[in-house]
Amino acid sequence: MQALKSAMLTACGLLTISMIMATAAPAAAGGKVNVGTSSDGGLKKNTLYAQASKVTYDTSKNGSGSSTGPLTVSSGNWSPPPCWYAPLWDPKQFERENEEGYKEVVDDARQPSYAKQSVAQIREMYKNGEYKDYNKAKQGKGMWWGAVENPNEPDILKRLACNNKMPFWVDNGKTPPVENAIDPKVLAGLAYQQLKVPDTAIDLSPKGRQTVNLATWAWLDKATFRPVSVTASVGAPLNISATTTATPVALKLEPGTKDAELHPASGECPINKDGSIGTPYSKGASDKTPPCGLTYLRSTPGGGAFKLKATITWKVEWTGTGRAGDRLPDGIFGTTQNVTVREVQAINR
Template identity: 55%
Template sequence: MGNWTPPACWYEPVSAQEFQKQVEGDYDDIVNDPQQPNYAKSATGQFRDIYKDGKYKNYNLDKADEGNFWVAVQDPNRLDDPDAFTCSDLPFWVENGDTPEVKNAVTPEVLAELAYNRITLPDTKVTLAPEDITKVNLPTWAWLDKAKFKEVSVTAALNVAGLNIQATTTAKPVSLKLEPGTSDAETYPASGECTLNADDSIGEPYAEGKADETPPCGIKYLRSSGNGTYKLRATVTWEITWTGTGGAGGKLPNGTFGNTQDITVQEIQSVNR
């Protein structure tokens, strides 16, 4: 949505015991695999030495109640994204209560950003009256199905190594922009942007008896589309907010989703007697 994407990688804590199990398991798998090249075995051994007998002694197991190792994690859905490999710091130790001094250390806000990437929004097709085929100079009403276009929320949670945080990200539709696909058209309102009504709907469904009224949200085509169609583009702007553990919360960049619909515009036929 929009020009902003949530992080493709982040850092999160693992206990000393879990970190030892992971490192030792990887070491055994690689060193004992005859298919692994020597450089891979050497690199794995060097990595293991840092935490077993080097900078850290025996994986800090004697301090297991005092802190955790923080490790880089990649979004499994974005492994083809180069940004997924920017969390390149080696696992590091953080005392309980301290804040890791690295970008994208997991916090309620980072979880909110990750939840943002999991939000599934409805297709942006708007409801029209007349639908698909309209007449020259006939106002076409446009609106969003209120039952379909409503708030959507996703919650992300992390409960590992004594860290228990969560965040809920909510997307709310706030405006609909109509682009007729031709300069021979007028939009209602003139800006082409239909904003949220008091009841959180956008636009107004057409009802019998309103044929002579001006729609609060819609289009009037001034020229026939001939043997073809016009490409009506409808773009919905979603306002993104989040709340998280400890009363945290705020806004994330708005998201936009657009779609095109084929509109046939015909001349009004008259009969001379």
């Protein structure tokens, strides 16, 4: 951690003493966990940060089990925030962090002179410059805000993007006019990232091998596909939350070969009112066209298999503190299963 802080000082030339690093593990389904918490970058091991530096996820209404997975944004450039700004220190905490960090750098013979000059300039700005004595005269009237990384963002450069802005003061009850300042909308995006939905291993009839030119019925049980939701919250002094809900709306079939007909022709099967998809095959329906399914027009070559992909589209909406419901981009989640097709003209089912 200390090596990273020094490297960032060298690369940027100007960086807050108190690097805000996200160290919590990703959320798991079925309970409550804290992620997006801040640490002190190795400067002070027992520092207590503001509750608003923590994002708590309630996943009790999320999907669970080994067959669940995260949603992929279906289209567009939207993605959950890789970092955000939150109230992290009161004036006394901020003074302690900066003074101890300043001393640590300037007393370190390994630090180059320009790094020492940079931290000295930062200290001067908060102690005797733009701010006076770390705003200790405003103790209890506001907080110092800083960057928090999203530990679930795989791109390290995106996670560090908020560190290009120095910590700034915000009076209690005020909303800072900066992008990605923590608010219900940001929390909704973070909750989206924690959603877990069931896989789409569909039931087929006939079971086992399929037959050329004979319709294959496909369906999913109504008990499997239900809305799931995650609530993201931060505590005092903000006390805000957002709940993001994903609802299944359609199944899309991709047969794994061009030599197939889809039912319906779009390959998109709507969700029934009871939450099921398609209709299970019933005896005597072999000459009917399934409401959801496909017909293979040739057999699989060489004893192989076609890769039948089934993808569920999930409509995603959110509500939050002081905010009415709003939409987020649809998400998709799918699985692939092997289908073997044989050259038989008729079969009894």
